[in-house]
Amino acid sequence: MTLFEVCRRLRPALLVAAVLLFSAAPPARPAAITFNTALPVTQGQGILRVQWKYAEFGDDPTPLDRQLTVQAIPVVGVWGVTPNLALFAIAPLVDKELELTTPAGRTTRGVSGLADLTLLACYTAYQRDEPGKTFRLAPFLGVEAPTGTDDDQDALGRLPQPLQLGSGSWDFKLGTIATRQTLRWQIDTSVSYQLNTEANDFEHGDEARLDFSYQRRLIPRQLSGGVPAFLYGVIESNLIWQDRSRLAGVDNPDTGGTTWYLAPGLQYVRRRLVLEGAVQILVSKNLNGAALENDFMGTLSMRINL
Amino acid sequence: MRQRLAKCGFLLALLTVIGIAPGLAQVETVTVAVDGMACPFCAFGIEKRLKKVGGVGSIEVDVAAGTASMVAAEGGSIAFVEIPEAIRKAGFTAGAIHLTVVGLLGELDDGQPLLTVDPSDHEILLVNLADEIEARIAEAAATGLEVRLSGLLHLHADGPPALEADAVEFLER
Numbered sequence: 180m181t182l183f184e185v186c187r188r189l190r191p192a193l194l195v196a197a198v199l200l201f202s203a204a205p206p207a208r209p210a211a212i213t214f215n216t217a218l219p220v221t222q223g224q225g226i227l228r229v230q231w232k233y234a235e236f237g238d239d240p241t242p243l244d245r246q247l248t249v250q251a252i253p254v255v256g257v258w259g260v261t262p263n264l265a266l267f268a269i270a271p272l273v274d275k276e277l278e279l280t281t282p283a284g285r286t287t288r289g290v291s292g293l294a295d296l297t298l299l300a301c302y303t304a305y306q307r308d309e310p311g312k313t314f315r316l317a318p319f320l321g322v323e324a325p326t327g328t329d330d331d332q333d334a335l336g337r338l339p340q341p342l343q344l345g346s347g348s349w350d351f352k353l354g355t356i357a358t359r360q361t362l363r364w365q366i367d368t369s370v371s372y373q374l375n376t377e378a379n380d381f382e383h384g385d386e387a388r389l390d391f392s393y394q395r396r397l398i399p400r401q402l403s404g405g406v407p408a409f410l411y412g413v414i415e416s417n418l419i420w421q422d423r424s425r426l427a428g429v430d431n432p433d434t435g436g437t438t439w440y441l442a443p444g445l446q447y448v449r450r451r452l453v454l455e456g457a458v459q460i461l462v463s464k465n466l467n468g469a470a471l472e473n474d475f476m477g478t479l480s481m482r483i484n485l
Numbered sequence: 486m487r488q489r490l491a492k493c494g495f496l497l498a499l500l501t502v503i504g505i506a507p508g509l510a511q512v513e514t515v516t517v518a519v520d521g522m523a524c525p526f527c528a529f530g531i532e533k534r535l536k537k538v539g540g541v542g543s544i545e546v547d548v549a550a551g552t553a554s555m556v557a558a559e560g561g562s563i564a565f566v567e568i569p570e571a572i573r574k575a576g577f578t579a580g581a582i583h584l585t586v587v588g589l590l591g592e593l594d595d596g597q598p599l600l601t602v603d604p605s606d607h608e609i610l611l612v613n614l615a616d617e618i619e620a621r622i623a624e625a626a627a628t629g630l631e632v633r634l635s636g637l638l639h640l641h642a643d644g645p646p647a648l649e650a651d652a653v654e655f656l657e658r
Contacts, residue, residue: 221530259530262576308521308578310551360523362549401551406528415639450529484529 211367211392212457212478213415214443218315218358219303225485228255234476246278251294263306267299267321270271275342279294285386288335294327294344299352312361320372321352329379340381341424347378354388362402365411377425384435391416394446411446413457423467433468440476453482492650506617511562512540512585512602512624513633516554519572524548525578534575539564551580562602566640582638586648592626600634600648612639631656646658 221228236247253271260266276289299321307314327345331338340346354371369390375383389420398410416439423435444457459476510636519531528546531553535544542558553572557563567582586609588600598611611622611634625632633647636650 218527219530221534221576224530224533246502259576262574303576306521306578310518310520310580311523311549313521313523317655362523365524404547404549406525406546409525448525450525450532453526472592482526484526 207419211369211390211394211415212413212446212455212480213440213442213459214356214367214369214371214388214390214392218313218360219255219306220265222259222262224259226255226257226482227485228257228480228482229253230255230478230480232377232478234473243279243281248274248276249436250274250424263303265301267297267301269299271295271297273327275344275345277342286335288338288342290328290331290334290338290342290344292328292344295319295346295350296326297323297352301356312359315358316355316360318355319353323348323350323352323373324361325378340379341383346375346383348382350375350378350383351406363390363396365394365420367394373480380427382425387420389418404465406450409446409448411448413442413444413446413455415442415444415457416440417442417459431468436464436466438464438466438473442478444478451484453480455480455482511557512584513557513563513587514555514567514585515565515568516552516583517568517572518552518582519546519575520551520578520580522546522548522551522577527575531572531575531577532572533548535568538567538571565638566607566646569640582640583603583607583636584638584648585633585635587631587633590622590626590628590630590632596623598622598626598633599645607643609638610645611650612647615651618650621653621655625655 182351221379232249232253234249236249237245239245250335251268251271251273256268258266270290271294273294274291275287276287278285278287280286299319301317301319303315303317305314305316309344320432323346325345327343329340329343329345329347331343352371352373354369356367356369358368359366367390369388371388371390373386375385392413392415393410394413395414396409399407418437418439420437421435423430423432425431439462441462442457442459444455446453446455456477456479461473495508515602522528522531522599524538525548531547533547534546535541535555537546538555540557540563541555542561543556544553544554555563563584565582568582569579586600586602588602588609590598591601592598598614600609600611601607602609614622633654634648634650635652636648639647641647
């Protein structure tokens with residue numbers, strides 16, 4: 180198997196990793212862990228979010244015994260421009276490492292650094308507030324700028340495009356989020372589509388997502404006065420469809436497909452701080468061509484009201 | 486200098502006698518219902534916005550009750566008309582506003598009782614009063630007495646605010 184084929188077969192795993200690690204617009208309010216929410220950001224107030232995401236892909240049936248590890252630290256800054264409009268800037272620090280067996284022995288290829296910057300605007304188009312509960316509907320629109328390097332090389336030559344930090348392309352995202360929150364529980368549902376464009380003769384497949392999150396307050400069981408800290412139990416579902424990628428204008432049959440993840444987690448919420456963690460478990464997949472199995476995907480996150 | 490101090494002293498004494506002593510007539514406390522607030526993280530933004538309301542000294546949010554309570558800064562008076570906008574800027578909806586206010590009783594030409602709040606010179610109409618309170622206020626209104634009233638406030642875009650007072654305390658001078 181040539182190195183080109185290795186990279187081609189690796190692409191689905193990298194795309195899945197990229198989709199899970201970066202394309203889910205990180206929430207900044209008390210919200211779903213793996214995607215966004217329609218809850219408000221106070222006008223003139225900032226929120227900082229730092230996440231650590233870790234994913235391993237393996238179980239390679241081929242003699243190459245490929246092992247892919249992707250870590251990302253998306254740093255998210257949010258600003259409430261108006262009570263209805265919030266702007267997000269997402270700068271992900273990324274480390275990608277691929278281990279594989281070649282005729283020359285065990286080899287590692289990878290790259291670390293700042294990946295593509297995403298700017299996102301979220302607008303609360305509908306809001307219905309009641310005592311102790313709210314319903315919001317918020318469309319969002321975003322652009323991923325090609326700020327990450329897309330021509331990194333190692334001893335074996337230029338890294339294949341999916342292993343690069345940056346896509347090199349301007350990619351666009353739009354969608355809408357509906358959130359229902361009460362003092363006891365919260366539901367977030369999001370539908371989104373990411374339009375990827377071509378760069379370096381390569382075009383990642385477009386992506387559509389249907390995300391769902393249910394959060395239930397576990398502690399305290401009974402509310403008293405003041406602003407107590409809440410501990411939520413969280414279960415999330417991420418249904419992701421990705422189109423085939425195109426190389427030199429030709430569809431790559433080993434890319435794209437549909438995956439469905441469930442993510443149980445916990446969320447600890449105080450007045451100025453949210454700490455949360457979730458593990459994404461692959462429930463089912465229908466990927467095109469060969470792909471590595473997703474062994475583990477975890478997220479730890481911290482949010483601070485500035 | 487001594488003459489100026491004497492003039493100031495005389496002026497202060499006069500203001501006290503006629504019942505508009507600074508620091509007495511004021512909005513002392515306000516409790517506002519914050520509709521849509523359902524988690525601790527939301528409370529911070531509400532507190533931050535309400536701190537910018539004029540005259541506010543301290544704030545206490547109660548997530549379970551869905552309220553934010555403010556106490557006036559020492560010598561200050563809470564600018565209650567700014568509260569709904571502050572809640573809106575935090576991303577929520579202001580509900581019922583209860584306040585405690587000290588002011589001078591008076592009445593309009595048609596006999597409608599009102600309260601003048603200094604230093605903002607707000608005029609608050611007193612409406613839907615319980616019979617007992619209405620009788621006591623009507624008796625005292627003509628004399629310009631200073632009172633402390635508590636009750637539900639109604640804000641109107643095209644008119645003065647109105648207070649449904651459910652408690653009254655006549656202040657001694």
